Amino acid sequence: xxxxxxxxxxxxxxxxxxxxxxxxxxxxxxxxxxxxxxxxxxxxxxxxxxxxxxxxxxxxxxxxxxxxxxxxxxxxxxxxxxxxxxxxxxxxxxxxxxxxxxxxxxxxxxxxxxxxxxxxxxxxxxxxxxxxxxxxxxxxxxxxxxxxxxxxxxxxxxxxxxxxxxxxxxxxxxxxxxxxxxxxxxxxxxxxxxxxxxxxxxxxxxxxxxxxxxxxxxxxxxxxxxxxxxxxxxxxxxxxxxxxxxxxxxxxxxxxxxxxxxxxxxxxxxxxxxxxxxxxxxxxxxxxxxxxxxxxxxxxxxxxxxxxxxxxxxxxxxxxxxxxxxxxxxxxxxxxxxxxxxxxxxxxxxxxxx
Amino acid sequence: xxxxxxxxxxxxxxxxxxxxxxxxxxxxxxxxxxxxxxxxxxxxxxxxxxxxxxxxxxxxxxxxxxxxxxxxxxxxxxxxxxxxxxxxxxxxxxxxxxxxxxxxxxxxxxxxxxxxxxxxxxxxxxxxxxxxxxxxxxxxxxxxxxxxxxxxxxxxxxxxxxxxxxxxxxxxxxxxxxxxxxxxxxxxxxxxxxxxxxxxxxxxxxxxxxxxxxxxxxxxxxxxxxxxxxxxxxxxxxxxxxxxxxxxxxxxxxxxxxxxxxxxxxxxxxxxxxxxxxxxxxxxxxxxxxxxxxxxxxxxxxxxxxxxxxxxxxxxxxxxxxxxxxxxxxxxx
Ligand SMILES: Cc1ncc(C[n+]2csc(CCOP(=O)(O)OP(=O)(O)O)c2C)c(N)n1
Numbered sequence: 248x249x250x251x252x253x254x255x256x257x258x259x260x261x262x263x264x265x266x267x268x269x270x271x272x273x274x275x276x277x278x279x280x281x282x283x284x285x286x287x288x289x290x291x292x293x294x295x296x297x298x299x300x301x302x303x304x305x306x307x308x309x310x311x312x313x314x315x316x317x318x319x320x321x322x323x324x325x326x327x328x329x330x331x332x333x334x335x336x337x338x339x340x341x342x343x344x345x346x347x348x349x350x351x352x353x354x355x356x357x358x359x360x361x362x363x364x365x366x367x368x369x370x371x372x373x374x375x376x377x378x379x380x381x382x383x384x385x386x387x388x389x390x391x392x393x394x395x396x397x398x399x400x401x402x403x404x405x406x407x408x409x410x411x412x413x414x415x416x417x418x419x420x421x422x423x424x425x426x427x428x429x430x431x432x433x434x435x436x437x438x439x440x441x442x443x444x445x446x447x448x449x450x451x452x453x454x455x456x457x458x459x460x461x462x463x464x465x466x467x468x469x470x471x472x473x474x475x476x477x478x479x480x481x482x483x484x485x486x487x488x489x490x491x492x493x494x495x496x497x498x499x500x501x502x503x504x505x506x507x508x509x510x511x512x513x514x515x516x517x518x519x520x521x522x523x524x525x526x527x528x529x530x531x532x533x534x535x536x537x538x539x540x541x542x543x544x545x546x547x548x549x550x551x552x553x554x555x556x557x558x559x560x561x562x563x564x565x566x567x568x569x570x571x572x573x574x575x576x577x578x579x580x581x582x583x584x585x586x587x588x589x590x591x592x593x594x595x596x597x598x599x600x601x
Numbered sequence: 602x603x604x605x606x607x608x609x610x611x612x613x614x615x616x617x618x619x620x621x622x623x624x625x626x627x628x629x630x631x632x633x634x635x636x637x638x639x640x641x642x643x644x645x646x647x648x649x650x651x652x653x654x655x656x657x658x659x660x661x662x663x664x665x666x667x668x669x670x671x672x673x674x675x676x677x678x679x680x681x682x683x684x685x686x687x688x689x690x691x692x693x694x695x696x697x698x699x700x701x702x703x704x705x706x707x708x709x710x711x712x713x714x715x716x717x718x719x720x721x722x723x724x725x726x727x728x729x730x731x732x733x734x735x736x737x738x739x740x741x742x743x744x745x746x747x748x749x750x751x752x753x754x755x756x757x758x759x760x761x762x763x764x765x766x767x768x769x770x771x772x773x774x775x776x777x778x779x780x781x782x783x784x785x786x787x788x789x790x791x792x793x794x795x796x797x798x799x800x801x802x803x804x805x806x807x808x809x810x811x812x813x814x815x816x817x818x819x820x821x822x823x824x825x826x827x828x829x830x831x832x833x834x835x836x837x838x839x840x841x842x843x844x845x846x847x848x849x850x851x852x853x854x855x856x857x858x859x860x861x862x863x864x865x866x867x868x869x870x871x872x873x874x875x876x877x878x879x880x881x882x883x884x885x886x887x888x889x890x891x892x893x894x895x896x897x898x899x900x901x902x903x904x905x906x907x908x909x910x911x912x913x914x915x916x917x918x919x920x921x922x923x924x925x926x927x928x929x930x931x932x933x934x
Contacts, residue, residue, distance in 0.1 A: 303733045303911055332735065354733060354911030372736045373695055374667055407666035409698060435667050437643030443666050509643050568912035577906050584875055588904045592916075595926060 252450040254494055255474055256464040260522045262531025269473040273538050279468045280529045281547050282320065283312040286336035287526065288551040289345055293352060296559065297503040302352040304504045306333045307497070310466070313525030314430045314493040316340050317471025318398065321479050327366040327384045327397040329377040333430075334400045338367050345558035355568060375405040378414030378427065385418065385425035385482070396424040396482040398475075404435025406449055415490065419456040424482035426475060427490045430465060432497040437510035449492040458488045465493030466525045496523060570596075610792040615785050618760035618793045619649045619725070622767035623687065625797050627657050630685065633771060636663040637672055637689030637725075646691055647727055647786060669699035673724065677707050680722040685771055693728035693780060694740035707776040708751030723770045727783040729821040729871055730918050733911040740908055741820075741872035746778045747849040747881065753777040753802055754848040758823035760791040762846060765800030773802060782821040805852035807859065811841035814865040814931050817856065817882055819845040822869045822919060829924035838932055848878050856882060857889035864895035865931040869919055874902035896934030899927040 256265050264271075290309050297305040308315065315336035322328065328341050335348045342365040351358025351370065359369035366384075371377035381399035388395040405411055406429065418425050429449050433440055446452065453460025459481075463474045471493055478489035498516050500507045507513055521527070533539035574589040575581075613621060626633045635650055635657075641664035644651030654662040665672050669690060676686035690696045696703075703724070711719045730739035746754045755770055755777055757763035763781070770777040808823070809830060818826040823844045830840040841859050845852060860866050866886055868879040879900045886898055901919045909917050 304735060354735075354914075356910045356912075358910075372738070373697070404667035407668040407671070409668065409670055435638075436646065437639045437641075438664050438667070442664055505646070568910075570913065570916050573906050573909045573913050573916065574904065582905075584905045588874065592904070595923065600926075600930075 248451045249447045252448045252460060252462045252492075254462045254464050255470050256467050257470040257473070258467050258528050258532055260466070260524070260528050262528050262533075262535055264532075269469070271469060276469070276529060276533060277543075279316065279320070279472065280526065280533070282316045282340055283336075283468060283526050283529070284544075284547055285551045285554070286312050286316060286339055288548070288555055289335065289339065289348065292555050292559070293349065294499070294503060296349070297352070301563070302349060303354050304502050305352050306502045307499045308333050308336055310496045310498045310524070311430055311432060312336050313468035314465035314471055314495045315400070317468040318426075318428050318475040318491070318493070320472050321475035322396075322398055324364070325366070325393075325395050326479075327368070327381065327388075327395065329368045329381040329384075329397060329399040330370050331374075331377070331400055331402065332370040332372055333402070334370065337400060341365065341367060343367060345555055346561045349558055349562040350565065353562060355565070356572060357565075375401055375408035375410040375414075377401070378405075378410050379417060381425050381427070382414045382418040382421070382423045382488075385423035385488075386421050389421075389424055389485070394424075394483040396426065396479050398426045398428050398479075400428050400430065402435060403429065403431040403433070403440045403449060404438065404443055405429075406452060407443060415453070415456045415458065415488070418488035419458050422485070422487040424485070425488045426478045426482060427488065428475065429490065429492045430495050431492050432495050434497070434501070434511065436501045436505060439511075450490060453490040458490060460490040460492070462492045462494060465495030466523045466528070468525055468529065609795045611795060612790040613760045613793040614787045614790050615757065615760045615763050615781070616647055616649050616787060618763040619767060619781060620651055620653070621793060622764040623650065623653060624656070625764070626687075626768060626771045627653065627661060629797065632683060633685045633687065634661050634663065634679065635687050635689070636665050636676065638665060638667055638691050640664060640689050645689060647783065649725070649781070650689070669695055669697075670702050673699040673702040673707065676722045677702060677710070677720055680720045681710065681718045685721050687723045687725060687771060690724060690726035692734075692738045692740075693726035693742060694737040696724070696726055696742070699724075700745070703746070703752065703776070703778075704749055708749050711775065712751065719774050720776045721774050723767070723777045723779050725767075725779045725781060727781045727786070729782050729784055730908055730914045731784040731821065733914070736910065739914065741870070741903065743778075743780060743848055743872055744876055744878050747878055748876075751775065752849065754780065755802060755846065756780045756782065756820040756848060757846065758782060758785060758820055758844050760793050762800050762806070764793050765798050766802065766846060768797060769799040769802050772799065777802070780820060784821045785824060788824065800846070803847045803850050803852060805843050805845040805847065805855045807855065808842040808844055809840065811839040811863065813839050813863055814867060814928055815841045815843060815856075815859040815863045816867050816869065816924070816928065817843045817845060818869040819848060820871070822871055825919060825921055826869050826924055828921040829928060832921060832925055833928060836929075838928060840928065845882075851881060851885055853885045853889060856885050860886050860890040861893045864893050865898075866894075867899045867901065867924065867927045867931055869901045869924055871903050871918060873905045874900060875905045877902055896931045899931045901927045
């Protein structure tokens with residue numbers, strides 16, 4: 248099966264071109280690098296904020312920037328994105344603000360709300376539940392006669408849940424314009440992929456639904472970008488869903504509440520950096536092709552730092568969470584039980600006796 | 602009977618007492634199996650199964666694929682065929698994919714086969730708010746299961762009960778949902794006997810004697826209610842605090858006896874008020890002690906809203922202040 252689903256790659260870890268069928272321009276390479284640096288800066292800052300107790304538990308993605316950004320860059324305004332709790336690089340690229348993402352981890356519901364005009368669903372916390380949604384939203388676009396598509400993000404562990412299979416099967420039966428974007432980062436918390444499934448690849452699971460399944464080097468932002476683009480365009484043409492397995496790696500913990508040393512060798516994880524890191528390989532490529540510029544990088548870095556520092560300030564200056572938000576959005580029209588509970592609670596808080 | 606002085610005890614937290622209960626049963630019974638997401642090498646995300654895979658091997662303490670319906674469904678198959686699986690849901694809020702297996706099979710195989718088959722399994726699940734967890738992790742959805750004919754629902758509030766109730770649940774011939782109050786996992790330590798013992802399912806406990814009002818709570822809410830009860834001593838209000846420990850079947854005698862004595866009751870739970878177990882407690886009071894009531898029974902509960910993001914969780918969770926307010930209302934009616 249691994250032979251039938253070879254890993255597609257454009258750039259290897261050394262920054263060498265291994266397949267030049269897609270057009271690379273200096274601008275594209277630099278733009279992808281910029282997006283990845285921005286996301287990595289956000290990720291590292293968030294881990295620090297959690298350690299300082301300024302946000303709650305956080306799910307880091309360092310190492311997965313290429314998978315998320317390459318794929319999200321292939322999406323257009325009006326398309327739909329269904330992320331998990333770890334896909335901030337994807338949602339950032341697609342239009343979320345840094346502040347929104349940070350508010351989510353500060354335990355604020357405002358962190359779920361996408362900017363006006365952007366179809367970004369709140370992060371799915373229960374695993375794999377977003378796959379059928381992506382299929383349904385795509386079915387809706389098809390019925391409306393538009394050429395909009397959905398993308399659903401999920402991890403290797405998610406492929407064990409029934410929702411994964413139901414989402415793919417529906418998409419296949421209804422030829423829904425959806426891209427199922429899997430990030431195979433090797434682990435579902437402590438469970439390595441070899442214990443999660445007996446199949447050698449995730450891409451091969453597409454066979455049973457008679458849809459296209461492809462494997463891509465998830466640390467190669469260019470390969471991810473072009474492969475996702477092809478799948479998206481295929482979906483736009485009405486030719487149905489694709490399952491993409493991006494083979495990647497997350498250096499750090501599952502979340503900041505998790506201790507990875509219990510189940511894997513963190514030293515080895517760090518050593519992988521030099522061989523596979525998505526940012527390093529672009530730097531090397533740029534160097535080899537004569538357009539790497541340390542000064543440019545520092546400039547980009549400074550812009551990212553400033554943006555993120557400002558977002559932290561905004562997050563911390565945010566007005567206190569409004570109790571009315573808890574009661575006010577359960578139904579469109581209020582129901583008496585909730586109104587009564589709210590009124591009694593608010594008058595209790597004001598010290599009035601009821 | 603051994604006297605107290607002969608029983609060796611250890612000071613354990615609630616989560617350590619769970620581990621101790623599992624270890625005791627894994628040692629004693631070959632047919633006991635532990636399975637779930639991350640329960641093996643990682644020892645569970647809360648360390649409830651810490652060290653068990655190393656001691657008993659991965660054939661008995663199994664990391665499973667990430668699939669709650671699969672975990673419960675295969676546990677049912679193991680249970681009808683001679684084993685006693687103890688399945689972990691990583692958080693109670695992730696039990697929903699397994700709900701179908703529990704509702705349509707685990708809970709009714711005995712009645713469907715006139716007891717030819719039974720499902721002696723335990724589903725363990727941390728639950729409840731107050732630890733600043735992300736969305737869905739804090740749900741208290743016990744009444745989905747008390748409403749399910751054929752399920753027992755157990756909620757310890759302290760380390761001693763956790764071990765004793767867990768062992769009783771594993772020995773029980775029917776399926777039991779064992780809810781672990783995660784805010785109490787490491788909140789305090791208590792003496793837990795090293796040896797095997799059980800706390801009978803279906804029996805609550807009276808934690809304090811009182812005259813004026815009966816306060817009824819379980820799980821995470823017991824320590825919150827205890828604070829309220831302690832505060833009210835200064836106001837000369839004497840409360841009888843009951844820890845229900847089992848939510849199905851309810852200890853109706855304990856509730857009835859206490860409410861007959863005090864004539865007043867306040868029920869405290871973290872789950873949303875509508876459809877909550879509080880209503881079943883109310884119904885017991887109505888049936889057993891109606892003529893003894895001196896004021897309407899009060900309820901302090903979570904709201905009929907999804908459990909909020911953690912920036913608002915302290916607003917959602919019943920507090921000692923909300924409970925003292927309700928108690929005063931009951932007493933001064
Ligand atoms: C239905 C459900 N069960 C359990 C969990 C607890 N949980 C959170 S993340 C996770 C592992 C997910 O692994 P994977 O799908 O590979 O994604 P990754 O976190 O590696 O990106 C688990 C078990 C959950 N969120 N939802």
